[in-house]
Amino acid sequence: MVKIPYADSTGVLSVEVKLQHAADVYLVDSINYRKMSSGQRFKYYGGYYSKTPVIITVNGTGRWYLIVRGGGQYKFNWY
Numbered sequence: 001m002v003k004i005p006y007a008d009s010t011g012v013l014s015v016e017v018k019l020q021h022a023a024d025v026y027l028v029d030s031i032n033y034r035k036m037s038s039g040q041r042f043k044y045y046g047g048y049y050s051k052t053p054v055i056i057t058v059n060g061t062g063r064w065y066l067i068v069r070g071g072g073q074y075k076f077n078w079y
Contacts, residue, residue, distance in 0.1 A: 004033075005066040007078040014057040015066055016077050022050040023071025027058050033065045 007013055017025050026044035028036060035042040044067070046056045058064060068074050 005076060006063050007066075008063050009058070010061055012057065012059050013064055014055060014079050016079070017052070017054040017056075017066070017068065018075045019049065019052040019054065019068075020072040020074065021070070022048065023074070024048050024067070024069040025054050025056065025071075026067040026069075027056050028065050028067060029058075029060060030063045030065075033063075036067070 007015070013027075015027060019025070024047065026046040028042060028044045032042040032044060036044075045058050046054070066076060
């Protein structure tokens with residue numbers, strides 16, 4: 001099973017993702033992560049990126065999950 005990276009936020013949270021190849025990069029909160037996992041429509045921050053690094057910033061408390069689809073290996077940092 002693949003371990004999905006996540007971070008807990010008390011306000012503003014950003015992630016920087018360095019991609020090997022173009023990929024879909026999403027940040028989703030806990031509610032939308034559950035929807036995504038069960039195949040339902042879900043809301044996210046991010047999108048399709050062909051340039052790196054990708055920086056996504058969200059404003060909200062709770063747990064946020066980093067989803068990278070395609071693109072091979074990647075590196076990331078929360079801040």
